[in-house]
Amino acid sequence: MPRQLTSTPQSVFARRESSVRSYCRAFPTVFTSAQGSRMTAEDGTRYIDFLAGCSTLNYGHNHPELKKALIDYIMSDGVTHGLDMHTDAKARFLETFETLILEPRDLDYRVMFTGPTGANAVEAALKLARKVTGRSNVIAFTNGFHGMTLGALAATGNAGKRNGAGVTLSDVDHEAYDGYFGSDVDTAEQLEARLDDPSSGLEAPAAFLVEVVQGEGGLNTASDAWLRKIAALAKQHGALLIIDDIQAGCGRTGSFFSFERAGVVPDIVTLAKSLSGYGLPFALTLIKPEHDDWKPGEHNGTFRGNNHAFVTATRALELFWSNDDFARDVERKGAHLRQRLETIVADTGIARRVKGRGMMAGIEFESGEQASQICKQCFKAGLIIETSGSHDEVVKVLCPLVISDEELDEGLSILAKAAETVDAQADKAAA
Numbered sequence: 228m229p230r231q232l233t234s235t236p237q238s239v240f241a242r243r244e245s246s247v248r249s250y251c252r253a254f255p256t257v258f259t260s261a262q263g264s265r266m267t268a269e270d271g272t273r274y275i276d277f278l279a280g281c282s283t284l285n286y287g288h289n290h291p292e293l294k295k296a297l298i299d300y301i302m303s304d305g306v307t308h309g310l311d312m313h314t315d316a317k318a319r320f321l322e323t324f325e326t327l328i329l330e331p332r333d334l335d336y337r338v339m340f341t342g343p344t345g346a347n348a349v350e351a352a353l354k355l356a357r358k359v360t361g362r363s364n365v366i367a368f369t370n371g372f373h374g375m376t377l378g379a380l381a382a383t384g385n386a387g388k389r390n391g392a393g394v395t396l397s398d399v400d401h402e403a404y405d406g407y408f409g410s411d412v413d414t415a416e417q418l419e420a421r422l423d424d425p426s427s428g429l430e431a432p433a434a435f436l437v438e439v440v441q442g443e444g445g446l447n448t449a450s451d452a453w454l455r456k457i458a459a460l461a462k463q464h465g466a467l468l469i470i471d472d473i474q475a476g477c478g479r480t481g482s483f484f485s486f487e488r489a490g491v492v493p494d495i496v497t498l499a500k501s502l503s504g505y506g507l508p509f510a511l512t513l514i515k516p517e518h519d520d521w522k523p524g525e526h527n528g529t530f531r532g533n534n535h536a537f538v539t540a541t542r543a544l545e546l547f548w549s550n551d552d553f554a555r556d557v558e559r560k561g562a563h564l565r566q567r568l569e570t571i572v573a574d575t576g577i578a579r580r581v582k583g584r585g586m587m588a589g590i591e592f593e594s595g596e597q598a599s600q601i602c603k604q605c606f607k608a609g610l611i612i613e614t615s616g617s618h619d620e621v622v623k624v625l626c627p628l629v630i631s632d633e634e635l636d637e638g639l640s641i642l643a644k645a646a647e648t649v650d651a652q653a654d655k656a657a658a
């Protein structure tokens with residue numbers, strides 16, 4: 228039996244948990260169970276989850292098939308931790324990833340098992356690009372988010388996060404992402420001009436680090452043409468193209484990798500979040516074989532072999548990526564989501580526009596205050612949903628990709644009602 232609490236859960240958190248805690252402030256309740264697209268709190272309230280571990284639960288909470296695979300593995304005394312030693316679970320994962328993900332897409336990558344967070348996969352990617360090219364400067368983009376460790380943070384735009392570093396964040400240039408100056412300005416062309424000018428002051432880059440859809444940065448999307456130009460620029464200037472697919476990958480935009488549609492082939496890809504399919508920590512850095520210049524253990528770490536994650540990741544690939552059915556369903560749901568969000572925008576004075584792609588879409592409001600009020604209203608009505616963007620002005624839908632049509636509509640109706648309420652309040656304040 229679990230130990231009985233002697234105080235209320237909320238009081239132990241207030242007393243003992245560091246002030247760095249964050250999501251629990253936006254969703255002030257104590258969750259006790261979760262299944263599919265719903266989370267249940269200790270008071271019995273059932274919430275629809277439009278946050279899904281920030282895109283970590285693309286296949287929902289506690290998917291029964293993944294749970295079964297994990298329980299069977301545990302009950303057979305399968306290896307839980309083995310550093311990066313070879314295990315049968317790792318072999319099965321690698322072979323499944325090779326046959327279901329890499330080969331059908333004609334992709335040839337070596338798979339690097341990094342520490343289990345996305346940030347660690349990004350650190351590995353940056354280190355490797357610098358090692359391969361012998362250059363230190365990396366070109367990242369405005370509003371990009373790549374993680375909280377120093378290398379990844381240097382490539383992250385958000386001032387609030389950067390301020391926590393306590394040291395100078397260096398060796399990264401932040402260039403304008405697609406659409407940063409509006410749709411009339413081609414920022415890839417601007418970058419090309421700067422790279423071509425020996426007096427622009429721009430250091431020759433080791434890498435370009437790009438998200439195809441900026442998850443934390445406010446659901447800005449890179450057009451296929453822009454991405455292709457960036458890929459060509461990287462090649463032309465002897466830099467590696469790193470796509471950070473940590474949030475947009477694993478089916479979130481419709482295809483397994485977010486860059487598939489654009490037809491670019493990155494030199495390095497980072498994956499994490501939904502890779503294990505079950506919310507277990509697991510990250511990878513995929514490397515074109517010719518760039519796999521690591522010496523053994525040069526990027527090391529104790530937790531680079533989460534065998535439980537290998538087991539659930541393998542089952543998730545088998546279940547969802549053996550054919551196109553799942554990807555097609557995500558596309559269908561993404562189109563429906565967009566249409567409903569467009570209706571909310573049309574009906575809501577304070578809403579500016581729909582942003583994002585696939586099942587990674589949301590609404591930009593006039594201010595972060597309005598967006599945060601809407602999320603609060605949603606939570607009161609039983610929906611977990613968060614903001615993103617420079618000023619937290621975008622309400623972002625990141626529900627599990629397996630969500631039923633009914634639950635998706637139920638959640639969107641709560642969002643529509645919350646937007647209506649905050650809109651009415653804004654009208655009243657202006658009157």
Ligand code: PLP
Nearest residue numbers: 344345346372373374442473474
């Ligand atoms: N890269 C992207 C695009 C992300 O969205 C995130 C997290 O939100 C990270 C990297 C960092 O991943 P982690 O929080 O697992 O370190």
